[in-house]
Amino acid sequence: xxxxxxxxxxxxxxxxxxxxxxxxxxxxxxxxxxxxxxxxxxxxxxxxxxxxxxxxxxxxxxxxxxxxxxxxxxxxxxxxxxxxxxxxxxxxxxxxxxxxxxxxxxxxxxxxxxxxxxxxxxxxxxxxxxxxxxxxxxxxxxxxxxxxxxxxxxxxxxxxxxxxxxxxxxxxxxxxxxxxxxxxxxxxxxxxxxxxxxxxxxxxxxxxxxxxxxxxxxxxxxxxxxxxxxxxxxxxxxxxxxxxxxxxxxxxxxxxxxxxxxxxxxxxxxxxxxxxxxxxxxxxxxxxxxxxxxxxxxxxxxxxxxxxxxxxxxxxxxxxxxxxxxxxxxxxxxxxxxxxxxxxxxxxxxxxxxxxxxxxxxxxxxxxxxxxxxxxxxxxxxxxxxx
Amino acid sequence: xxxxxxxxxxxxxxxxxxxxxxxxxxxxxxxxxxxxxxxxxxxxxxxxxxxxxxxxxxxxxxxxxxxxxxxxxxxxxxxxxxxxxxxxxxxxxxxxxxxxxxxxxxxxxxxxxxxxxxxxxxxxxxxxxxxxxxxxxxxxxxxxxxxxxxxxxxxxxxxxxxxxxxxxxxxxxxxxxxxxxxxxxxxxxxxxxxxxxxxxxxxxxxxxxxxxxxxxxxxxxxxxxxxxxxxxxxxxxxxxxxxxxxxxxxxxxxxxxxx
Numbered sequence: 001x002x003x004x005x006x007x008x009x010x011x012x013x014x015x016x017x018x019x020x021x022x023x024x025x026x027x028x029x030x031x032x033x034x035x036x037x038x039x040x041x042x043x044x045x046x047x048x049x050x051x052x053x054x055x056x057x058x059x060x061x062x063x064x065x066x067x068x069x070x071x072x073x074x075x076x077x078x079x080x081x082x083x084x085x086x087x088x089x090x091x092x093x094x095x096x097x098x099x100x101x102x103x104x105x106x107x108x109x110x111x112x113x114x115x116x117x118x119x120x121x122x123x124x125x126x127x128x129x130x131x132x133x134x135x136x137x138x139x140x141x142x143x144x145x146x147x148x149x150x151x152x153x154x155x156x157x158x159x160x161x162x163x164x165x166x167x168x169x170x171x172x173x174x175x176x177x178x179x180x181x182x183x184x185x186x187x188x189x190x191x192x193x194x195x196x197x198x199x200x201x202x203x204x205x206x207x208x209x210x211x212x213x214x215x216x217x218x219x220x221x222x223x224x225x226x227x228x229x230x231x232x233x234x235x236x237x238x239x240x241x242x243x244x245x246x247x248x249x250x251x252x253x254x255x256x257x258x259x260x261x262x263x264x265x266x267x268x269x270x271x272x273x274x275x276x277x278x279x280x281x282x283x284x285x286x287x288x289x290x291x292x293x294x295x296x297x298x299x300x301x302x303x304x305x306x307x308x309x310x311x312x313x314x315x316x317x318x319x320x321x322x323x324x325x326x327x328x329x330x331x332x333x334x335x336x337x338x339x340x341x342x343x344x345x346x347x348x349x350x351x352x353x354x355x356x357x358x359x360x361x362x363x364x365x366x367x368x369x370x371x372x373x374x375x376x377x378x379x380x381x382x383x384x385x386x387x
Numbered sequence: 388x389x390x391x392x393x394x395x396x397x398x399x400x401x402x403x404x405x406x407x408x409x410x411x412x413x414x415x416x417x418x419x420x421x422x423x424x425x426x427x428x429x430x431x432x433x434x435x436x437x438x439x440x441x442x443x444x445x446x447x448x449x450x451x452x453x454x455x456x457x458x459x460x461x462x463x464x465x466x467x468x469x470x471x472x473x474x475x476x477x478x479x480x481x482x483x484x485x486x487x488x489x490x491x492x493x494x495x496x497x498x499x500x501x502x503x504x505x506x507x508x509x510x511x512x513x514x515x516x517x518x519x520x521x522x523x524x525x526x527x528x529x530x531x532x533x534x535x536x537x538x539x540x541x542x543x544x545x546x547x548x549x550x551x552x553x554x555x556x557x558x559x560x561x562x563x564x565x566x567x568x569x570x571x572x573x574x575x576x577x578x579x580x581x582x583x584x585x586x587x588x589x590x591x592x593x594x595x596x597x598x599x600x601x602x603x604x605x606x607x608x609x610x611x612x613x614x615x616x617x618x619x620x621x622x623x624x625x626x627x628x629x630x631x632x633x634x635x636x637x638x639x640x641x642x643x644x645x646x
Contacts, residue, residue, distance in 0.1 A: 037579040038543075039561035044473035048548040048558055108543015108558065108580025115523040115542050126522035126546055187516055187636040188552025265490070342554035343486040347473060 001148065004379040005372050012375060019368045026361010029354040030105060038108060041355040046347035047338040049106070051359050054334040056102035058208075058326060059366075060179045061201060063095035063136060065209020067172035068239050074165050080235060083386065084217065084228040086151075089144035090373035091213055092172075096137040098366035105358055125181045132175045139168045144373075152380045176201045183337060191269035191336040194257075200250045201329075206243035208325035210236050211318040216370075218315055226378055226387060234309055237318075241302040244321055248295055251328070269336040272346065277339070280346045284335055291327035294320045432595035436612035438513075438532040439587055440641040441598075442623045443506055447607035454481050454504055460603035461585070466576045468566030476557040478585040479508040479600055488644075490633055500646060506608075508600070509534065509555040509585035510632060513639030517547035517556065526582070532613075532641055533587045543580040552633055553640075556584045587641075613641070 033040050043050040066088035072078035073085050104110050121127050143164050150157040180198035187193065214236055220226050258266035271277050273288045301317035302308050308317070341347050351359070381387045448454065461467070461479045468476055481504035484496065488505075515534045517526050525540035526547055548556045562579045570576060574590065577583055588598035596602070601610045611618030616625075620643070623629075629643040 037559070037561040039474055039579075041560075043560070045475055045477075045548075045557055046473065046554065048545045103544075106544070108545070108560075108582075109541065110543075112523075112540070112542045115525070115540055119523045119540065121522050121524050123519050124522040124546070125520065126544065130522070182546070183549075186520070186550050186552075187638065188633070189549065337549070342489070342552055343482060344489045345486060 001145075001152065001376050001380055004376045007379075008375060012371075016368060016371060019364045019371070022364035023361050023368065026358050026364060029357035029361065032354060033105070033358065034110075038106075040352060042350050042352045044347055044349065046341040047335070047349035049334060049338070050349060051351040051355055052102045052106035054330050055359055055362070056099050056106070057179055057183075057201075057333065058330040059095045059098045059102070060133070060176055061205030061329065062209040062212055063092045063099065064172040064176040064202070064205045065213065066092035066140065067169050068206050068210045068236070068243075069213075070165065070172075071169050072235070072239075074162075075169070078235070080229055080232040083381075084232055084236075086144055086148055086377045086381075087217060087220075087228075087374060088213055089140045089147075089168075090377060091216070091370060092140045093137060093144065093373060094366045094370040095209075096133055096140070097369055098362050099133060100137075101362045101365060102359075105362065125178060125185060129175075129178050129182060132171065132178050136168070136171050136175050139164055139171055143168055144377075148377060148380055151384050151386060154384055173202065176205050183333075188342050189337045190265040191333070194254060196250055196253060200247065200254075203243050203247040203250055204325050204329050207240050207247050208322055208329075210240050210243075211321050211325075214240070215315060215318050215322065220374070220378075224378060226381070233311075233314075237302065237308055237314065240318070240321065241299070241308065244295070244299060244302065244325075247325070248299065268340050268344070272339050273332050273336045277346055282335075282339070282346070282348055283350060284332065287327050288332050291324045291332065294324035295328070298324055430593055430595075434592045434595055434597070436531050436618075437614035438612060438641070439511065439592075440532070440611065440613040440620050440643065441508075441511075441587070441601070442609040442620045442629065442643045442645060444607050444609070444623065444627075444645045445503065445505060446645065448504075448506070448604070451504075453604075453607070454506065457506065457600045457603045457608070460599040463569075464571055464588075464591075464599045465574050465586075466563075466567055466571055467583075468563040469568075470563070470566050474558070474560040476559065476563060476583065478557075478583075479506060481506055488630065488632060490635060491630065505644065506600075507553070507555070507632075508642065509587070510553055510638065510640030510642045511585075511587055512641065514637060516550040516552065516638060520546045520550040522546065529589070533589050534584075535586050535589055536581075536583055538575065538577055538581045538583065541581040543582065545582060547582055552636055552638065556582050558582050 029040075041050055041052075069081045069085045069088040073081040104113065107113060116127060116130055143161060146161045147157045177198045180201040183189070183192035184194060184197035214233065217226075217228055217233075221228075255270060258270055268277055272280075272282065273284055274292075276282060276285055298317055298321035300307075301313060301320070307313050335349055338349065339346055378387070448457075458479050458481075462469070462477075465478060467478050470476055484501050484503065484505060487507055511532055511534045513532070515526075515528055518528050518534060521527075522544060523540050523542055525537045525542070526534060527537075528534050543558070545558055548558060559577050559579045559581055563577055564570075567576065588596070588600075591598060597610055598608075601608045609619045609623050611620040613620060615621060623645065624643060627645045629645050631640045631643055633640075
C-alpha cells in the first residue's frame, strides 16, 4: 500500500516539501543543541523540564484519543465511526512518534538512550512509559495496516486482529495513565502530587485529541472531499463535549481542595499560574487566564445542541478547545509543577527561540508522517469505494 | 513421526546457533574477568558505616567566611564549576531559613535564626525519590546509605531533578569544563548532559578521609554512623534539639540541623 505515496497531486508534494522545510529548521536547531547542549534552552536548575517534556505529555494524550473512535466502534458496534477509525489510528502513530522525538530531544545524552533497555529499572515509571509507548505504536501500526489491507481487498479483517483491537483500547488508557504517574508520584511537587492527575490527563486527552482529529478531518473534507458522515462528526463532538466538561470539572476540584483546605503548598502553584506568587507575576498568568476563558467559551459553544450541530461554528469551538487544553496541559501543568521550586521561590521559565524551533520541527515531522499515512488510507478507500 | 529435511535443517541450524552463542558468551566472560576494574576490593584504610549521616551545628557557623571555606573546599575537590546563570551547578550552598525549612515557618522566629544562612546539600535520604525514578539505575543508594551517581550511565533525562524534593541536583546543561578555574585531577570532571550532586565524599571515605566540608568546618559539621549510638552524630543528636528538611514527605533525610 506504501506505493500510494508515490502517486500524488503536486499540491501533496508541495505540502510535504513545506513540512520538510520546517522540519529541517528544527533539525538545524537540534544540531546546535547536540553541539552545545541543553544550555540553548530556557530550562534551568529549578525548572529542569520545559517545552519538550510538556509537548511529549500533550501528544501522549493525542495518541491515546484514538480510543474514542475504537471503543464505540468495536465495543458498542457503532458503525458510523468505522469510516473514520483508520484516521484515528494513523494519527495515534504519528502522535506516538512525536512523543518519542520529544523525549529524545530532551535528553542530555541521547546516544545513551538504550541504557533504559540495557539496565531495565522496574521501579522507574519512565521504564513503563517507554514500554507502553512502544507497545501502543506497534499495536496501532499493526491494527491500522491489517484493517486497511482488508478494506482494500474488500474482505473482513482477519479474526485474530480483534484481539489487538481490544488490546489497543486498554493500552490507550494505560499510556496516558502511566504518563500521569511520571508526575503524580513525586513527593516534592505540590501541583503534580494529586491522585486525580491520571483522570485529569485522560479527560483532557479525550477532549483535545478527538478535537484535533475532527479539525483535521474537517480540513480533509474541504481538501479531498472525504466525508466521514454527519452523524459520525456529531457523535464525536458529543464525546469531546463530555470529556471537556469533565476536564474542567476535575480542574475545579483541584482548585477547591487547594483553597478550601488552605494549605499553602497546594495553593502556591495555582496562585503562581493565575496571579503570580511572592509578588512575582509571570508571563504565564496571561496565558492561563486565556486558557480558562477559552475553556468556558468552548463549553458554551459545545453544550447547546443548536450551536454544537452548526457546522460553521464547530471548527471554531474545537479550535478554542484545543488552545485551552494545550495551554493547560502543554504549558501550565509543567510550569506549575516546577514553580514555586523546592525552596518555595520563583525561578522563571520561558522557552528560547531554538527550543521553540526544535519543537516546531517535531510538529512538522509528525504532520509529515500523518500526511503520508492519511494519503495511503484515503487512496485505498478511494480504490475500494469506501471513500 | 517422520522428520522432513527442512525440519531437520531448522533444528540443526538453531542448535549450532545456540552452541555458538553460548561459547561466545563464555569467551566474553573470561575476557571480562581479566579486564582492569573487573574486581573491586575495599581499601584497608576505608571508613565504613551502616548508615552515614551528617549533623550541621548551625550555631557554630556564623561568618560569611565560614560558609565560603566549606563550600570552596567541596567545590574545589569535586571540580564543581561556577556557572553564573540559572543553569548553575552546586553541591553545597546556603540559603535563608524559610527557603531551607519550607514547611516550618514559625511566624515569629527569632531574627537571628530567620536571617541566618543555612547550608544545603543532598540529604542522602533513606527513601530517595531520585533513585526511585531513575530509569537506568544511574543514581543508586549504597549499602551504607550514600546516594551516588554514575555519570557514565546517566542519560540526562532529569527525572531525578523533578523527583528530588530538596533541589539538591544539578544538570550540566553545557560543557562544565570551561567554568573550572583549576582542575583537581584526583576527581573526574563531568561532561555535558549528565546530572550531578553531592556524594557525601564517598571517594574520600574510601581512603580514610572525612568529607571535605566536614574537614573544613572546624567541628561545625559532624559526620558518622547513624546506627552506632557512640558515633559523633548520634551523640550530638542525643544532646541537642535537631530538625531535618521536609520531614513530612517520608524521605528520611540523612542531614540533621542543630538550630
